[in-house]
Amino acid sequence: MAAAAASATPSGSNSAEQDALKALTFQRLHPRTYLERFLAENVRPDGRYFDEWRDISVNVGSISTADGSALVRLGSTTVVCGVKAEIAEPELDRPKDGFLVPNLDLPAICSPKFKPGPPTDEAQVLSDRLNEVLVSSGVVPTSSLCIEPGKAVWVLYVDATCINYDGNAFDATLLAMVAALKNTTLPKATYDEDRHRTVCSRKIREPLQIGRLPTSYSFGIFDGTHVLADPTSFEEPLLDTTVSVVVDNNGGLISVMQLGLGIVGGDDVLSKCIDAAKDCWDKGRRDVYGAS
Amino acid sequence: MAQSNFDRRRINGPEESFQPTFEDDDDETRWKPGNPRRGRGARDIRPIFLTAGLINQANGSAYIETEKTKIACAVYGPRQSKSTTYNEKGRLNVEVKFSPFSCTRRRVPIRDAEDRSVAVQIQQALVPAVRLELLPKSTIDIFITIIENDGIEGCIAAGSVAASAALADAGIEMLGLVASCSAAVVGKEIWLDPTEEEGKASSGTLILAGMPALGTITSVWQSGSMTPADGIKCMEACQERYTDIHAVIAQSLLENAQNNT
Numbered sequence: 001m002a003a004a005a006a007s008a009t010p011s012g013s014n015s016a017e018q019d020a021l022k023a024l025t026f027q028r029l030h031p032r033t034y035l036e037r038f039l040a041e042n043v044r045p046d047g048r049y050f051d052e053w054r055d056i057s058v059n060v061g062s063i064s065t066a067d068g069s070a071l072v073r074l075g076s077t078t079v080v081c082g083v084k085a086e087i088a089e090p091e092l093d094r095p096k097d098g099f100l101v102p103n104l105d106l107p108a109i110c111s112p113k114f115k116p117g118p119p120t121d122e123a124q125v126l127s128d129r130l131n132e133v134l135v136s137s138g139v140v141p142t143s144s145l146c147i148e149p150g151k152a153v154w155v156l157y158v159d160a161t162c163i164n165y166d167g168n169a170f171d172a173t174l175l176a177m178v179a180a181l182k183n184t185t186l187p188k189a190t191y192d193e194d195r196h197r198t199v200c201s202r203k204i205r206e207p208l209q210i211g212r213l214p215t216s217y218s219f220g221i222f223d224g225t226h227v228l229a230d231p232t233s234f235e236e237p238l239l240d241t242t243v244s245v246v247v248d249n250n251g252g253l254i255s256v257m258q259l260g261l262g263i264v265g266g267d268d269v270l271s272k273c274i275d276a277a278k279d280c281w282d283k284g285r286r287d288v289y290g291a292s
Numbered sequence: 293m294a295q296s297n298f299d300r301r302r303i304n305g306p307e308e309s310f311q312p313t314f315e316d317d318d319d320e321t322r323w324k325p326g327n328p329r330r331g332r333g334a335r336d337i338r339p340i341f342l343t344a345g346l347i348n349q350a351n352g353s354a355y356i357e358t359e360k361t362k363i364a365c366a367v368y369g370p371r372q373s374k375s376t377t378y379n380e381k382g383r384l385n386v387e388v389k390f391s392p393f394s395c396t397r398r399r400v401p402i403r404d405a406e407d408r409s410v411a412v413q414i415q416q417a418l419v420p421a422v423r424l425e426l427l428p429k430s431t432i433d434i435f436i437t438i439i440e441n442d443g444i445e446g447c448i449a450a451g452s453v454a455a456s457a458a459l460a461d462a463g464i465e466m467l468g469l470v471a472s473c474s475a476a477v478v479g480k481e482i483w484l485d486p487t488e489e490e491g492k493a494s495s496g497t498l499i500l501a502g503m504p505a506l507g508t509i510t511s512v513w514q515s516g517s518m519t520p521a522d523g524i525k526c527m528e529a530c531q532e533r534y535t536d537i538h539a540v541i542a543q544s545l546l547e548n549a550q551n552n553t
Contacts, residue, residue, distance in 0.1 A: 063440045082392065200313065
C-alpha cells in the first residue's frame with residue numbers, strides 16, 4: 001500500500017490508527033495537495049529528499065530455464081528479466097548481424113492500474129525506449145551474435161516482467177536487462193554445412209561479448225518548481241515532465257530523454273539533471289553490475 | 293520452433309527462430325526407468341519457501357519457491373464487478389501468466405490454452421474455500437506469474453498454495469487455507485511432487501487440493517493413465533503430505549504478521 005504519513009504504534013492505540021487512516025484517505029482524495037504539503041517541508045511522502053535515490057539490489061542467475069537472468073529491486077519496484085537465445089536466419093542485407101529483442105511486460109499483477117490484456121501504451125512506450133537505449137549503447141554488438149554469416153545467427157529475446165510497480169520502471173528494467181545480458185552464456189554453436197543446420201554443445205558455454213554497460217537515471221518535475229529524483233508510483237501521475245539520463249560505465253553520456261517542458265523557476269534543468277545523474281553513477285552505481 | 297506473427301504491440305524479432313538443437317549426448321547421468329528416484333525419497337516433496345506481502349501495490353501477495361519452480365501471486369480485491377448483472381456471490385477470477393523465459397522452450401507472451409487451463413484448475417481448488425457469499429457484487433482478482441516452471445503439476449500445486457497465502461494476506465475471509473500436492477505414477481511406484489523430467493517419465497499424474505484444517509478436498513485433477521487403485525493411493529499419499537504444507541503456509545503468514553507489527 002502507498003506510504004502513509006503516520007505509522008501505527010505496535011499496540012495499536014486508537015488515535016494513531018485513526019490519524020493514519022485520515023492521512024491515507026487524504027492521500028487518496030487529494031493526491032496533489034498531499035504531495036505539496038510534503039514538498040513544502042523539503043521532504044517526499046516516503047521520507048526521501050528531493051535528490052535521493054532508492055536502494056537497489058540486483059540478483060543474477062537464479063532462473064535455470066533462461067540462458068541469463070536478473071532480478072532487480074529498485075525500492076519496491078521489482079523487475080525480473082530473462083534472456084532466451086534462439087537461432088534464426090539473418091536478414092538478407094545484414095548477413096553477419098544477430099538480433100536483440102527486448103520487451104517489457106507490465107502485467108496486471110504489478111499494479112492496480114494495469115488490467116489484464118494486451119500491452120498498454122505505457123508498456124509499449126517503455127519497450128520502445130529500452131530498445132533504443134540497448135541498440136544505441138551497444139551493450140551486445142549484434143556482430144558478435146553471428147554463427148555462420150548468411151546462414152545462422154543468434155536471436156536474444158530479452159523479456160522483462162514487472163512484478164511490483166512502484167514507479168520508475170524504466171531505470172529498474174534497464175538495470176535488469178543489462179544485468180541479465182551480462183549473466184548470459186550461450187552454448188557453443190557450429191554450423192553443419194552438409195546438413196544445413198546448427199548444432200550446439202551442451203557442455204561448452206561461452207559468455208556474451210559485452211560492450212558498454214548503461215545505467216539510467218530518471219527525474220520528474222512537479223508543478224514547475226521541484227525536481228524529484230526516482231519518482232514513486234504515487235508521485236508519477238502528478239509530474240508534468242520526466243527526464244531520463246542514460247550513462248555508461250565510464251561516466252559518458254549515452255542518451256537523454258525528456259517528455260515535457262523541463263523548466264523550473266525559469267531555468268532549464270536538463271543540464272542539472274545530467275550532472276546529478278553522473279554524480280549518482282559516480283557515487284553509488286559504478287559497480288552495480290558487479291566488478292567487471 | 294517459435295513462430296512469431298508480427299505483434300504490433302511489442303518489439304519483434306525475426307519471423308522464425310528455432311530453439312537450439314543439441315548434439316546427441318549420451319548422458320550417463322540421465323535417469324532411466326527402473327532406477328530409484330534421484331535426490332529425494334519417493335514420498336518426499338521439495339522444500340517450500342513461501343513469503344507473503346512482497347508486492348506492496350496489491351491487497352495481498354505471496355511468493356513461493358520449491359527448488360526450481362518460482363511463482364509470484366497477487367490478490368486484488370474485493371473490488372467492484374465489471375458486469376452490470378447483479379451477482380449474489382462474489383466472483384473469483386484467476387489469471388495465470390507464464391513468463392517467456394520460464395520454460396525450456398521460450399513461450400510467446402500471448403496467453404494460450406495452457407495458461408487458461410492452469411488458471412481454471414487453481415480456481416477450482418480455491419473457490420470452495422473462499423467465503424464469496426459475503427461479497428456480493430464484487431470480484432476478487434488473483435494474478436499469478438510463473439517465473440520459472442519445473443513441472444506443470446508442481447506449478448499448479450504451488451500456485452494454489454501461493455494463492456491461498458495471498459488471499460489470507462489480503463484479509464479475505466476463508467473457510468480454511470488450501471494446500472495442494474501433486475503425485476505421479478512412475479513405473480510401479482508413486483512419487484510425490486514430480487519435477488518436469490519426472491512428470492514426463494510418468495504414466496499418469498494427479499493433483500489434489502483441499503483444506504487440511506477441515507479435512508476436506510476441494511479439487512482432484514487426474515491426467516494420464518493409471519488404475520483406479522493407483523489413483524486412490526496417489527490421493528492418500530497427497531493427503532499425508534498436505535498437513536505439512538498447511539503448516540508451512542501458516543508459519544509464513546504468522547511470520548509476516550509478526551514482522552509487520
